[in-house]
Amino acid sequence: MFATKHGTKQFLSAKKISLVQRYVHDYLQLEVCGEKLKFPYVWLRDNCQCEQCFHKSAKSRILDWSKFDVNIKPKDVIKDENSVNISWADGHTSQYKVNWLKFRSFTPESQKRYNETIYKPSKITWNNKNFTDIFSKHDYNEILNSDQALYDWLHKLSVYGVALIQNTPDSETAGDAIVEKVGFQKRTHYGVKFVVQNVPNTSNVAYLSSNLQMHTDLPYYEYCPGVNSLHCLVQTQGKGGDNLLSDAHYVAQYMKEHHPDQFKLLSETEVEWCDIGTEHGNEFFKLYRSPVICLDSKGEIIRINFSIPQRGSHFPGPIELVKPWYEAHSLFFELNQRFAANFKTKAGEILIFDNIRLLHGRNAYEDNSNNVRKLIGAYIDWDEVYSRLRCLTVKLKKVDGV
Numbered sequence: 079m080f081a082t083k084h085g086t087k088q089f090l091s092a093k094k095i096s097l098v099q100r101y102v103h104d105y106l107q108l109e110v111c112g113e114k115l116k117f118p119y120v121w122l123r124d125n126c127q128c129e130q131c132f133h134k135s136a137k138s139r140i141l142d143w144s145k146f147d148v149n150i151k152p153k154d155v156i157k158d159e160n161s162v163n164i165s166w167a168d169g170h171t172s173q174y175k176v177n178w179l180k181f182r183s184f185t186p187e188s189q190k191r192y193n194e195t196i197y198k199p200s201k202i203t204w205n206n207k208n209f210t211d212i213f214s215k216h217d218y219n220e221i222l223n224s225d226q227a228l229y230d231w232l233h234k235l236s237v238y239g240v241a242l243i244q245n246t247p248d249s250e251t252a253g254d255a256i257v258e259k260v261g262f263q264k265r266t267h268y269g270v271k272f273v274v275q276n277v278p279n280t281s282n283v284a285y286l287s288s289n290l291q292m293h294t295d296l297p298y299y300e301y302c303p304g305v306n307s308l309h310c311l312v313q314t315q316g317k318g319g320d321n322l323l324s325d326a327h328y329v330a331q332y333m334k335e336h337h338p339d340q341f342k343l344l345s346e347t348e349v350e351w352c353d354i355g356t357e358h359g360n361e362f363f364k365l366y367r368s369p370v371i372c373l374d375s376k377g378e379i380i381r382i383n384f385s386i387p388q389r390g391s392h393f394p395g396p397i398e399l400v401k402p403w404y405e406a407h408s409l410f411f412e413l414n415q416r417f418a419a420n421f422k423t424k425a426g427e428i429l430i431f432d433n434i435r436l437l438h439g440r441n442a443y444e445d446n447s448n449n450v451r452k453l454i455g456a457y458i459d460w461d462e463v464y465s466r467l468r469c470l471t472v473k474l475k476k477v478d479g480v
């Protein structure tokens with residue numbers, strides 16, 4: 079027996095009712111394995127899985143919205159152990175599997191579980207003190223041949239923002255196979271791939287042997303490449319050429335706690351990122367305005383932009399903000415240097431890192447014919463990485479009810 083919100087009682091066979099259910103206002107309430115779950119009627123009707131409302135192979139909603147009633151109420155609800163059947167006031171009927179509903183439950187715990195397993199794994203911040211503990215190393219061939227190895231590498235990359243691939247063949251195209259396991263390269267005006275080595279009269283400061291100050295790549299792109307891959311083909315044997323990496327999420331959190339005013343300035347003041355020049359015969363003039371620390375509506379960091387060479391000289395904010403902003407910028411730079419990890423990749427290693435979270439740089443090295451350094455760079459979007467990670471999560475059956 080169950081009661082509708084109007085108090086009418088209906089009798090169903092005892093077999094059909096294994097769990098308590100009742101209507102309260104605009105929700106269907108279910109008790110599944112002792113857990114009380116609520117589902118809004120409007121949401122249930124919108125997510126009807128029948129073939130008139132949902133296209134199975136396209137996995138897309140096809141119901142006619144012009145006929146949709148947001149105040150829809152059920153006429154009748156029948157539940158057995160594995161499914162819920164609803165007859166709606168307009169005559170339509172819907173059926174839902176209990177597991178399917180449970181996976182989409184609105185409880186905070188359930189939403190947290192979904193975020194963690196399917197949406198995006200939570201990030202864990204780090205600094206130079208614990209960098210060696212979080213810096214994971216993965217094998218080139220294992221990633222190409224095992225879904226589990228591919229998953230492990232991408233999961234570590236998404237959680238810590240950095241992961242290293244070892245034992246890569248000595249070829250300029252070896253990194254392509256890894257990128258293809260994920261998705262595809264992101265092309266920029268520097269090409270599909272780019273070579274980092276000393277080039278006199280260069281179009282980019284990365285192509286010099288001098289000290290490369292810590293930065294994010296291409297902040298002047300609105301659709302900024304998310305992941306940076308640097309395959310080390312030849313590493314300088316002399317002093318210098320060390321990689322510097324800093325978790326700017328850690329630094330931003332540190333600033334928020336210890337220097338809240340400077341944190342506010344860097345997260346609210348837009349600056350102009352800029353790159354002007356010619357590469358491969360193509361002219362470019364890229365501009366993008368955005369703060370150094372970009373936050374979403376919940377105050378979570380969604381993107382870091384930082385590049386001394388590629389910050390333009392036009393300051394889009396009011397004049398009074400200029401000096402305080404520079405002070406905050408200086409502090410951010412100093413803290414990233416203070417908390418940066420320092421190491422040197424070897425030939426055969428691909429350093430992969432989150433370009434919109436980490437700052438990276440390089441110490442100066444001496445470039446001469448006996449002491450060269452050559453890296454092959456490429457970018458991948460986070461959309462592709464998260465997409466592959468989700469496909470693997472489903473394939474490797476890491477969650478139930480997707």
Ligand SMILES: [Zn+2]
Nearest residue numbers: 126128130131
């Ligand atoms: Zn339907």
